[in-house]
Amino acid sequence: MTIRAAVKGIGHYLPERVMENEEFTKRIDTSDEWIRTRTGIERRHIVAEGQTTADIGARAARAALADAGMTIDDIDAIIVATSTPDFTFPSAATMMQAELGMQRGFAFDVQAVCAGFVYALTNADGLIRTGQANRVLVIGAETFSRLMDWDDRSTSVLFGDGAGAVVLAAEDGDRGILGADLNSDGRYRDLLYADGGTSTGSIGVLRMQGREVFRHAVEKLATTAHTALGRAGLTAADVDWIVPHQANLRIISATAAKMGLPMEKVVVTVQDHGNTSAASIPLALSVGKQRGQIKPGDVVVTEAIGGGLAWGAVVIRL
Structure with a gap:
């Protein structure tokens, strides 16, 4: 008998406010064409005043539970992936636990x-395989709009909430x-970070060396995806869909090419969501399912890289 962590439900939530690229032209020296050609992003969603990471995460959780035909009483554990919790502590996960x-x-x-x-999926897999939990709700939720330097055109145009x-x-x-497959290398921490925390006494804003992040991303994402496939006993030829972290269309395209897979096998949502950090993969999974792209039995590869640098991939048969 082989016990696996099977996906039973997928859901998402996006804030109501949609911020089109054109809005940035009123504040910084940029244009819709400049943003589209360099990132593939056309718009992003922004949380309303008073709307929190715990709030939007709980909404996505309810959608996933409904898709699974379950209630919160069926769940043994909640793991939340986020870099924008509402408080230093308690955790966003316990806040969502209470909300749900x-x-x-x-x-x-x-x-x-x-x-x-x-990382959260891999932790949930471990909990299930070792019998610590039978059903785990895994949530990615971010309010990155609250970490933005809105006068920095190299970063402010990239991120959204969801x-x-x-x-x-x-x-x-x-x-x-x-x-x-999971990896990290703290030597590259200055490439992508928020310049706040307990050492500064403020939340800070996001800082990024975009060119260097791009250089690391393509190589590391393709390598981690192949490693995860190898551990699953599969190759790129077995993959039905790549559901990548939605950071930049050029990174997504270059990674697919390096894996030897056509863009027709890639779920792309970056144009509508921007980079929603830890929320981007489950958002793309949910949208891909709604579009009818992702179907039961499909082999899906998810891969992502972020600050740390931290990167990894998970292979799932839906």
Whole structure:
């Protein structure tokens, strides 16, 4: 008997406010064409005043639970991937636990920035395989708009807010998480970081060396995806869909090419969401399912890289 962490439900939530590229031209020296050609981004969603990471994460969780035909009472654990929690502590996960009405089990956060969701999936897989939990709600939720320097055209145009979630359950069979690969290298921490925290006494804003991040991203993402496939006993030829971190269309395209896969096998949502960090993969999974692209039985590769640098990939048969 082989127990795997099978995906039983997928859902997402996007804030109502849509910010088109044109809005930036009123504040900084940029244009819709400049943003599109360099990033592929056309618009992004921004949280409303008073709307929190815990709020949007709970909304995505409810959508995933509904898709799974479950209630919160069926869940043993919640793992939240986020770099924008509402407070230093308690964790965003325990806040979502309370919001969802879950009064048992356990909840905790994972912080690996844009790679957070693949880290969270891998943690959930471990919990299920070792019998610590039978059903785990994995959420990626971010309010990156609150970390932006809105006068920095190299970063402010890239990010958006949103949340996505999946329900994983122990299942005997060939569906579920088949392989994973996680990596980090703290020597590159200055390439992508927020310049706030307990050492500064402020939340800070996001800082990035975009060219260097791009250089690392393509090589590391293709390598980690192939490693995860190898651990699953598969190759790129077995892949039905890549569901990548949605940071930049050029990174997505270059990574697919390096893996030897056509863009027709890539779920792309960056044009509508921008970079939603740890939320981008579950958002893309949910949208891909709604579009009818992703179907039961498909082999999906998710991969992401973020500040740390931290990167990784997970292979799933849906």
